[in-house]
Amino acid sequence: xxxxxxxxxxxxxxxxxxxxxxxxxxxxxxxxxxxxxxxxxxxxxxxxxxxxxxxxxxxxxxxxxxxxxxxxxxxxxxxxxxxxxxxxxxxxxxxxxxxxxxxxxxxxxxxxxxxxxxxxxxxxxx
Numbered sequence: 182x183x184x185x186x187x188x189x190x191x192x193x194x195x196x197x198x199x200x201x202x203x204x205x206x207x208x209x210x211x212x213x214x215x216x217x218x219x220x221x222x223x224x225x226x227x228x229x230x231x232x233x234x235x236x237x238x239x240x241x242x243x244x245x246x247x248x249x250x251x252x253x254x255x256x257x258x259x260x261x262x263x264x265x266x267x268x269x270x271x272x273x274x275x276x277x278x279x280x281x282x283x284x285x286x287x288x289x290x291x292x293x294x295x296x297x298x299x300x301x302x303x304x305x306x307x
Contacts, residue, residue: 200227202259207239208271236267247275 228238241263249256256272264270 204241230266
């Protein structure tokens with residue numbers, strides 16, 4: 182009994198990688214409203230943090246849905262690739278979540294900082 186397999190004529194394809202979560206916008210960069218894919222994007226219509234190794238687009242700002250925000254740790258893991266490039270990300274919580282928070286105005290009015298942190302910059306070298 183010889184079992185010979187005919188090789189497939191169709192090359193096997195690995196699944197297309199899922200694009201990273203896209204920022205809503207980038208903070209602190211000029212033209213922050215309209216960022217086309219970078220020249221290194223190979224025609225993709227989504228942005229990838231690896232296409233901008235110096236993070237010149239600015240700080241990525243994310244606006245998760247309430248479902249995404251419920252598991253905040255998992256959401257942070259999904260946007261970690263952006264933070265590794267820019268050093269910081271901003272996550273704006275969904276309105277439904279912030280609306281459900283109690284008011285803090287009366288509690289914050291009673292807070293007194295006894296010894297606030299002060300930083301004095303001296304010199305010219307930075």
